[in-house]
Amino acid sequence: MALVTAERELGRRLQLVQGIHWLYGAQGDAYAALLRGYGSDPSPAYERARAAGPLWHSRLGVRVCTGYAPARRLLAARTADGPAAQPQSALAWDEGLPDAGELPGADQVREPAARAAERALAGLRGEVDLVASVAARVPVEVLADVHGLTGADRVRLAEACAGAAGALDAALAPPAYDDAVRLLDAVGALRDLLGDEAARAAVVGVRAARELIAGVLHALLRDPGPAGAAVREDPALLVTETLRHDPPVKLHTFSLAEDVEAAGERVAAGEQVAVLVAAANRDPEAFTAPDRFVPDRYAASGVPEPLVPAPHGVAVEAFARGQAEAVVAAVAAVAGVGGLAAAGGLPTAAGGVLAAAGGVPAAAGGAVRLGRSPVTWGLERVPARVGG
Numbered sequence: 001m002a003l004v005t006a007e008r009e010l011g012r013r014l015q016l017v018q019g020i021h022w023l024y025g026a027q028g029d030a031y032a033a034l035l036r037g038y039g040s041d042p043s044p045a046y047e048r049a050r051a052a053g054p055l056w057h058s059r060l061g062v063r064v065c066t067g068y069a070p071a072r073r074l075l076a077a078r079t080a081d082g083p084a085a086q087p088q089s090a091l092a093w094d095e096g097l098p099d100a101g102e103l104p105g106a107d108q109v110r111e112p113a114a115r116a117a118e119r120a121l122a123g124l125r126g127e128v129d130l131v132a133s134v135a136a137r138v139p140v141e142v143l144a145d146v147h148g149l150t151g152a153d154r155v156r157l158a159e160a161c162a163g164a165a166g167a168l169d170a171a172l173a174p175p176a177y178d179d180a181v182r183l184l185d186a187v188g189a190l191r192d193l194l195g196d197e198a199a200r201a202a203v204v205g206v207r208a209a210r211e212l213i214a215g216v217l218h219a220l221l222r223d224p225g226p227a228g229a230a231v232r233e234d235p236a237l238l239v240t241e242t243l244r245h246d247p248p249v250k251l252h253t254f255s256l257a258e259d260v261e262a263a264g265e266r267v268a269a270g271e272q273v274a275v276l277v278a279a280a281n282r283d284p285e286a287f288t289a290p291d292r293f294v295p296d297r298y299a300a301s302g303v304p305e306p307l308v309p310a311p312h313g314v315a316v317e318a319f320a321r322g323q324a325e326a327v328v329a330a331v332a333a334v335a336g337v338g339g340l341a342a343a344g345g346l347p348t349a350a351g352g353v354l355a356a357a358g359g360v361p362a363a364a365g366g367a368v369r370l371g372r373s374p375v376t377w378g379l380e381r382v383p384a385r386v387g388g
Contacts, residue, residue: 017090017174024059031058031274034251035173035374042250042369042377046279054283055263062253062272066279068286068304070262074273075309080255090174093167093187094200094312101197103205103314106322109142113326116141121334130382135214136162138323139206147194160189164203165210168311169373172253201314207376208316211248212239212324214379218246218367220331221384223293230295235328239321241295244287244306248320250278251375252309277307278377311375 024032030049037045046066054067065071116138124133140161144154163186166175170183190199219227219242230238253274260267267273282290286304288297297303308317368381 015174020060021173027059029059031062031064032060034276035060037372037374042278042374046276046282049276050279050283053263055265055267058274062274063267065262065273065275066283067263068280068283068307071275071277071280071307072304073262074256074260074267074275075252075307077260078257080257080270090172091167091170091180091183093164093170093183093203096196097191097200098197099200099313101201103201103316103319104142104146106318106325108146109319109322110326112142112145113138113323114330115145117327117330118334121330124384124386127383127385130217130384131210131214131379132381134327135210135217135379135382136165138213138327139209139320142209142323143202143206147198149193153193156189157193160186160193161202161206162186164190165207166373167203168207168249168375169370169378171312171375172251173372173374175372200312204312204314205316205319207378208248208311209320209323211376211378212242212320213327214382215242215246215248216324216328217331217384218379218382219293221382222367226293226295231328231332233296234299235325235332237295237298238328239324240298240306241293242324243308243317243321244281245293247277247281247306247308249309249311249316249375250377251276252311275307275309277309281306 018036021032021036025034025036030045030052034042034045034049049064050066052064052066055063055065055070058064065074117134119141120134120137140158141154143161144157147157149157163182166179166183167187169175170180174180175183187199187203190202193199194202216239219238220231227238230241251274253272255272256267256269258269281287284290310316367379367383370376370378370380
């Protein structure tokens with residue numbers, strides 16, 4: 001009976017939160033509209049939020065920040081600890097978990113990521129999805145290597161990571177009831193495999209790395225000129241610009257543990273804050289031509305670094321960056337052609353840089369983003385065609 005009651009309460013809560021988002025979004029609240037959004041392109045939602053100002057009040061009881069400078073100040077402030085101090089979650093998938101342990105750093109993940117990327121790229125032929133084939137695969141294999149998992153446990157890890165992939169978004173955008181149950185079961189499987197402390201870091205880190213890798217591969221197809229030049233000049237520039245232009249964590253919510261002055265206003269300790277990272281990283285007051293993908297902007301000094309928050313208390317940048325840089329290096333290493341080439345009559349991406357085992361991936365239809373995923377607005381598919 002207790003289980004049935006808990007299930008009903010979860011279902012009611014998910015429906016209530018979704019209903020509130022729809023109501024306030026329909027009444028013009030840009031933050032609520034972002035949380036409820038079903039659009040395939042989040043850019044209009046970020047523009048509406050930015051138009052409301054660099055720091056403003058949402059009817060959801062949250063201070064929303066869209067400006068780069070105030071966002072940097074807020075993200076650097078001390079945050080409140082404990083579940084009671086955190087913004088209310090649509091699905092509290094990490095309830096009861098201890099503070100997350102640290103993810104491995106960039107130097108620790110580059111080698112296993114390079115091996116995983118080489119295996120993934122070597123198997124690409126014909127029409128492929130670079131998210132499923134590379135971006136979703138590499139972080140899981142890296143995590144398995146870091147934890148020394150073998151055999152059936154590696155399979156279980158892959159299944160659990162896939163099941164928990166929606167956790168970051170589910171905390172703010174309530175999933176369907178059956179999806180919520182599967183997600184919670186997947187988190188439970190990760191706790192069994194890795195332990196409670198490592199489970200939180202695994203959920204957050206794997207998803208952030210997946211999105212950054214997917215964003216880099218998407219950039220190679222979408223912006224072949226500047227992306228290809230960055231691969232040849234300095235692959236780290238490509239990854240840094242992807243962190244700015246298409247950040248893996250696009251929205252970060254938290255409660256402050258101290259008063260902060262930002263955008264000429266006082267944000268008091270205890271207030272709930274939502275930093276729209278994707279909007280702040282394209283703030284025209286901080287970046288020249290912010291909507292353009294220009295990796296070599298970071299070849300010059302004085303350009304602000306992209307904002308990369310720590311969702312659920314997990315610092316993800318080094319873990320994700322190390323893997324993305326390894327994937328870019330693996331892509332460059334297997335490229336067999338220079339300049340423009342063709343695969344099935346289509347121009348290659350990045351001047352032939354993105355190639356796998358002698359084949360050349362080309363754009364094969366547009367990338368597809370997940371709906372109702374306000375934290376990651378994740379790339380669900382990045383189609384490509386690989387000639388053998």
